[in-house]
Amino acid sequence: MFIKLDFESSEPIYQQLVFRIMEGIAMKELKPGDDLPSVRSLASDIGINLHTVNKAYHQLKQEGFIQIHRQKGVVINPDGVPKADEQYKERLKKNLHPLITESICRDLGEEEFIKLCQTIYETYQGGRT
Amino acid sequence: MFIKLDFESSEPIYQQLVFRIMEGIAMKELKPGDDLPSVRSLASDIGINLHTVNKAYHQLKQEGFIQIHRQKGVVINPDGVPKADEQYKERLKKNLHPLITESICRDLGEEEFIKLCQTIYETYQGGRT
DNA sequence: TAACTGTTATACTATAACTATAACAGTTAG
DNA sequence: CTAACTGTTATAGTTATAGTATAACAGTTA
Incomplete structure (x- = not known):
């Protein structure tokens, strides 16, 4: 570790x-x-x-x-990590909301915002290096 | 207000x-x-x-x-709100990172994550009701 | 003049984060 | 059996942040 x-x-x-x-x-x-x-x-x-x-x-x-x-x-957890349920998605939305609010204020469009998310998702592609 | x-x-x-x-x-x-x-x-x-x-x-x-x-x-601000610069995008990335990390753990795919973001973006479509 | 603006200062409470130390009761390896 | 390990519990303390209360100051404006 x-x-x-x-x-x-x-x-x-x-x-x-x-x-x-x-x-x-x-x-x-x-x-x-x-x-x-x-x-x-x-x-x-x-x-x-x-x-x-x-x-x-x-x-x-x-x-x-x-x-x-x-x-x-x-x-x-040997049974694996719990999947994203509705409760989690609600929590996620609540956390995303202020980030998107400020992005809109700053004129950061949906497309660019999504690109940013994709960039982060790519970080995890393929697992451990 | x-x-x-x-x-x-x-x-x-x-x-x-x-x-x-x-x-x-x-x-x-x-x-x-x-x-x-x-x-x-x-x-x-x-x-x-x-x-x-x-x-x-x-x-x-x-x-x-x-x-x-x-x-x-x-x-x-009469000159409008400052646009999203690189510094803001870095901060945004830093804030998004843990949300995406947990989503991946919980097997929430990129597509669904993005859909969630789009849902929130739609909230602001057209401005004031 | 009177009512308003943000600013500054002091003082206090409550809570969260973090540390330090000690002890307890089971587990496990030698 | 013993010694070293596990998470747990308890007590006590420090520090920083959030929030409140109250008062006063200096400039604005109707």
């Missing part, structure tokens, strides 16, 4: 950690059933407190990405 | 206010040169402190959306 966090960012580091792990899954570097580091070892690797790692793990657990086993450890 | 804020949301209300005003601009309800309410009157309308409104106004000013005149008032 090579994880780089931005300690200067206003985005909480536990939140950054959540997304780094999601990136691992999206890149197919992390597959269902794979072990994740213990809260202590990951915390010490990154140089943060174990409770901060724990907070990230619990958010991932609540969204169904991982399973936490009390005195054993943490694994990527 | 009919502005509805969600006081239960974890999103700061000054940030919500920023986006409500951006929505007004995107919907063409607010046009270049239009007056905005004074910090006191808007604060009292919404039921919040004038400093909170002030904070929102200053963020909008820093991004070039509005002009603040010391002892006169606040207007939508």
Whole structure:
């Protein structure tokens, strides 16, 4: 696990950690059933407190990405990550809305906005490099 | 100005206010040169402190959306809102990235993601109702 | 003159993020 | 059996952000 966090960012580091792990899954570097580091070892690797790692793990657990086993450890959900349901799509819409609002204000057209999204999607083409 | 804020949301209300005003601009309800309410009157309308409104106004000013005149008032930038430059697109990418990462994890394809964006873009078709 | 504008200053509360440290109860490898 | 490991819980503290309350200042405008 090579994880780089931005300690200067206003985005909480536990939140950054959540997304780094999601990136691992999206890149197919992390597959269902794979072990994740213990809260202590990951915390010490990154140089943060174990409770901060724990907070990230619990958010991932609540969204169904991982399973936490009390005195054993943490694994990527062996049954795979939960699919996008209506609830997720609603949340996604809510998050996209302000981005699109500002883009329209700034005269960034739908086509260019979509191109931008496609560029990001391409980042994940083919999985791990 | 009919502005509805969600006081239960974890999103700061000054940030919500920023986006409500951006929505007004995107919907063409607010046009270049239009007056905005004074910090006191808007604060009292919404039921919040004038400093909170002030904070929102200053963020909008820093991004070039509005002009603040010391002892006169606040207007939508008469020269129009600044266009999307490279710096904005970079910021937009950074904000889109985690949304797309999670969508890929959840097996939400590019096509469906784009459809969702288009749905939101359509909201603004034709401007004010 | 009176009512208005944004600005500045001080002071306070509440909450979220993060850290530090310790202890507990099971698991597992040697 | 023991020692090292797992996540969990609890307590306590710091820091920064968000928000409120109140007051005063200086220039604008009707």
